[in-house]
Amino acid sequence: xxxxxxxxxxxxxxxxxxxxxxxxxxxxxxxxxxxxxxxxxxxxxxxxxxxxxxxxxxxxxxxxxxxxxxxxxxxxxxxxxxxxxxxxxxxxxxxxxxxxxxxxxxxxxxxxxxxxxxxxxxxxxxxxxxxxxxxxxxxxxxxxxxxxxxxxxxxxxxxxxxxxxxxxxxxxxxxxxxxxxxxxxxxxxxxxxxxxxxxxxxxxxxxxxxxxxxxxxxx
Amino acid sequence: xxxxxxxxxxxxxxxxxxxxxxxxxxxxxxxxxxxxxxxxxxxxxxxxxxxxxxxxxxxxxxxxxxxxxxxxxxxxxxxxxxxxxxxxxxxxxxxxxxxxxxxxxxxxxxxxxxxxxxxxxxxxxxxxxxxxxxxxxxxxxxxxxxxxxxxxxxxxxxxxxxxxxxxxxxxxxxxxxxxxxxxxxxxxxxxxxxxxxxxxxxxxxxxxxxxxxxxxxxxxxxxxxxxxxxxxxxxxxxxx
Numbered sequence: 001x002x003x004x005x006x007x008x009x010x011x012x013x014x015x016x017x018x019x020x021x022x023x024x025x026x027x028x029x030x031x032x033x034x035x036x037x038x039x040x041x042x043x044x045x046x047x048x049x050x051x052x053x054x055x056x057x058x059x060x061x062x063x064x065x066x067x068x069x070x071x072x073x074x075x076x077x078x079x080x081x082x083x084x085x086x087x088x089x090x091x092x093x094x095x096x097x098x099x100x101x102x103x104x105x106x107x108x109x110x111x112x113x114x115x116x117x118x119x120x121x122x123x124x125x126x127x128x129x130x131x132x133x134x135x136x137x138x139x140x141x142x143x144x145x146x147x148x149x150x151x152x153x154x155x156x157x158x159x160x161x162x163x164x165x166x167x168x169x170x171x172x173x174x175x176x177x178x179x180x181x182x183x184x185x186x187x188x189x190x191x192x193x194x195x196x197x198x199x200x201x202x203x204x205x206x207x208x209x210x211x212x213x214x215x216x217x218x219x
Numbered sequence: 220x221x222x223x224x225x226x227x228x229x230x231x232x233x234x235x236x237x238x239x240x241x242x243x244x245x246x247x248x249x250x251x252x253x254x255x256x257x258x259x260x261x262x263x264x265x266x267x268x269x270x271x272x273x274x275x276x277x278x279x280x281x282x283x284x285x286x287x288x289x290x291x292x293x294x295x296x297x298x299x300x301x302x303x304x305x306x307x308x309x310x311x312x313x314x315x316x317x318x319x320x321x322x323x324x325x326x327x328x329x330x331x332x333x334x335x336x337x338x339x340x341x342x343x344x345x346x347x348x349x350x351x352x353x354x355x356x357x358x359x360x361x362x363x364x365x366x367x368x369x370x371x372x373x374x375x376x377x378x379x380x381x382x383x384x385x386x387x388x389x390x391x392x393x394x395x396x397x398x399x400x401x402x403x404x405x406x407x408x409x410x411x412x413x414x415x416x417x418x419x420x421x422x423x424x425x426x427x428x429x430x431x432x433x434x435x436x437x438x439x440x441x442x443x444x445x446x447x448x449x450x451x452x453x454x455x456x457x458x459x
Contacts, residue, residue, distance in 0.1 A: 121269055122306035126320035126372055127296035136319065140310050218310050218352040 008188045011179040015192060018172035022200075025092045025161045025171065030154055032097025037104030042134065044109045055105065062102035068163050071095040075167045092164045100157050107149045111142030144215045151208030155201050162197075172196050220245045220407055221266065221376065226275035228261050235261045237431035238275065243376075246405040250418035250439065253428035254454055259411045262428065263378050266409065267298040280375075296324060299369030303381040305361040307353040313340065313364050314349040317371045325372065332371075339367040343397050359390030363397050370401075377401065379410040415458060419443050427451045 043055035062070065075091035078084065086094075115138050123133040143150070162173035176193035180186035221243040228236040236258045243249060251259045264270040266277060268284065268291050277285045284294050308316050317336035321327040327335070340346045343363040353361055362382055369377060379398065383391045395417050402408055402421050412418055418425060418439055425442040427435040429450045435442065443459075446452050 116306070118302060118304055118306035119308065122300075122302065122308070123320075125267055125269060125295055125298075125300040125302075126369070127292045127324045128320055129292060129324075132323050136323070137308055144310065218312075219354055 003188060004185060005188050007183055007185055008179055008192065011183065011189065012192065015172060015175045015179060015189060016196070018170055018175040019196065019200075021164075021169055021171040022158070022161050022173075024089070025096060025164055025169070026154070026158050028093045029096030029100060029157060029161070032093060033100030033104050033153075033157070034150075036097065036101035037108055038139070040101060040105035041108035041112060044105060045112055059102040059105060062099050067095070067099050067160060068166060070099055071163060071167060088164070088167045088169045091167055092161070092169060096157060096161060100153060103153055103156075104150070107146050107153065108139075108142060111146035111149075112138055114145055115141045147208065147212050147215065151204060154208075155204055158200055158204065159197055220247075220280060222278040223266075224276045224278075226262070226265060226277065227273045228258070228265060228270055229273045235431055236265070236272075239428070239431075239433045240275075241426065241433060241436060243407065243409065246407055248402045248406075248408045248421055248423050249410065249426060250422035250424070251409060251411045251426045251428060252413070252415070252418060252454075253434075256430075257428040258431045259428050260380050263300075263380050263409060263411050266376075266378060267295050267300055269300075292324075296372055297374050298376045298378060299372060299374035300378045301362070301365050301369055301380065301382050303384050305353075305358075305365045305385075307361055307365055307368070309353050312350050312352055313345065313356070316353070316364060316368050320368070321371050336367070336371055339370055340364075342400075343367045344393075357390060358386045359393045362386065362390075362394045366394075366397055366401070376407045376409065379408065379412070381411050381413065383412070383414055413458070415443070415455075427454070429454070 040055045040058060043051040046052060071091065074095045075086070075088065078086040078091065119137055119141065120133060123137045128137070161171065164171050165174040165177065168174070172193050176189040177186075179189040183189070223242070224240050226236055226239045227234070239258075239262060251262065253259050261270055265272050268289075272285055275285070276283055279294060279297070283289070284291075307313075308319065311319060314333065314336055317339060318327075318329065318332035321332045321335065322329060337346065337349065340349055343366060345360060345363055345367070348356065348360065348364070353364070356364065366377075366382075382398065383394050386394065391414070395414065398408070398410070398417075399421055410418070410422070420439075422439050425435075425437060425439050426433060427442065427446075427448070427450075434448050435446060435451045437447070442451070443455065446455055
C-alpha cells in the first residue's frame with residue numbers, strides 16, 4: 001500500500017467547494033421531482049384512462065433509459081431542440097428532477113392507495129371537494145407512510161448526482177477526479193469524495209428519522 | 220323532506236337495489252333494518268350520493284339531486300354521515316377533525332369553527348379530548364367524535380351506517396345515547412342498524428329491506444309485534 005494523503009491535502013478545499021454544487025442540484029431536483037411526482041401520481045389514480053396512460057408512459061420513459069443518457073440528451077440536445085444551449089446547471093435540474101419525478105410518482109401512488117378508502121368517503125361526505133380531500137386528508141397520511149421510501153429516493157438522488165460530472169459541472173465527484181488528474185493520485189481524492197458523500201447520506205438519514213418521528217406524533 | 224322514487228343500483232350485473240320508493244318527513248327518525256346484503260347501506264349511501272344511483276330519483280327538499288347537473292357537494296354539506304368504522308382523520312386532533320370541514324367548505328373563521336366544535340364536543344361528552352389524536356380514543360369515543368364532526372356542518376339530515384356495529388358491547392350505549400338525544404332535537408335521521416331495541420325505542424318508522432326491495436314499512440311497535448311479511452318474520456325470529 002502506497003497511500004499519500006498528504007499530497008492531496010492542498011487540494012481538499014477545492015474538492016469541498018464542490019459540495020454546494022452537489023447540494024444545489026439535489027435540492028432543486030428533489031423539489032421538481034416531488035411536485036411533479038405528486039401531480040403524476042394523481043394522474044395515475046385518476047378514473048380518466050388517458051390521464052393514466054400519459055403518466056404511465058412518462059414513467060416508462062424515465063425509468064426505462066439510463067439517467068446519464070437523459071442528462072446527455074437534455075444538455076447536448078438542447079441546441080438542436082430549443083435552439084439554445086442551456087446551462088449545465090439547468091440541464092442537471094431538469095434531468096434529475098424529471099427522472100426522480102417518475103420514481104417518486106410511483107412511491108406516492110402506492111402511498112395514496114394504501115390510505116383507507118374510508119378517509120376519502122369521510123371527506124366527501126362532509127362536502128370537501130376533491131382537491132381539499134387530496135391535499136389535506138389523503139396526501140398527508142400517504143406521505144407519512146412513504147417517508148422512508150422518499151428519504152431513500154433522496155439518498156439515491158444525492159449519490160446519482162455525481163453523474164453531472166459528464167456535462168462538466170464542478171461537483172464533488174468531478175473536482176476529486178480533476179485533483180486525481182493533477183496529482184497523478186486518484187485513489188486518495190476519490191476516497192475523500194466518497195467520505196463526503198457518505199457523510200451527506202448519513203445527515204439525510206438522520207434528518208429523515210427526525211421528520212418521521214415528528215410525523216408519528218398522532219400515533 | 221326527502222322523496223325517493225324507484226331507486227335502483229346495480230354493480231355490473233348484480234342488482235343491489237331493485238326499486239325503492241319512500242318519503243321521509245322533516246324530523247323523522249327512520250330505522251333501516253334487514254339481513255346483510257339486503258342493500259341497506261347502499262340505500263343510505265345513495266342519499267348523499269356516495270353511490271351514484273343506476274336509476275330512479277331522489278328529491279331533497281323539492282330539489283332533484285339525482286340529475287346530471289346536481290351540485291353534489293352542496294347536497295353533502297346538508298347531509299351528515301356517520302360510518303361503521305368512524306373514519307376520523309388520524310393525522311388531525313379531535314378539535315381539528317371538527318373544524319376542518321366547516322372552515323374548508325363553509326369558510327367559517329377559525330374562531331367560529333373552534334367555538335362551535337367545543338360546543339359539540341361538550342354535547343357528546345368529550346370536551347376534555349379536544350387535543351387528543353383519534354388513536355388515543357376508545358371506539359365509543361371515536362364514534363361520538365364522528366357524530367360531532369358530522370354535526371359541525373349543521374346538516375339537515377343525518378345518515379348513520381351501522382354506527383355501533385364495530386363497537387365493543389360496553390360502548391354501544393354511549394353512542395346510542397348521543398343518537399337518542401340528537402333524535403330529541405328534531406334531527407331527521409336515517410339509521411341502518413342491528414340494534415333492534417334502539418330501533419323500537421327511538422325510530423318513528425322502520426324500513427325492512429330484503430334482497431334490494433323495501434319489503435315492509437311500518438311503525439316500530441307494529442313491525443316488531445306484528446310483522447306482515449314472512450321474510451320480516453323470519454328475520455326477526457333470527458335476531459330477537
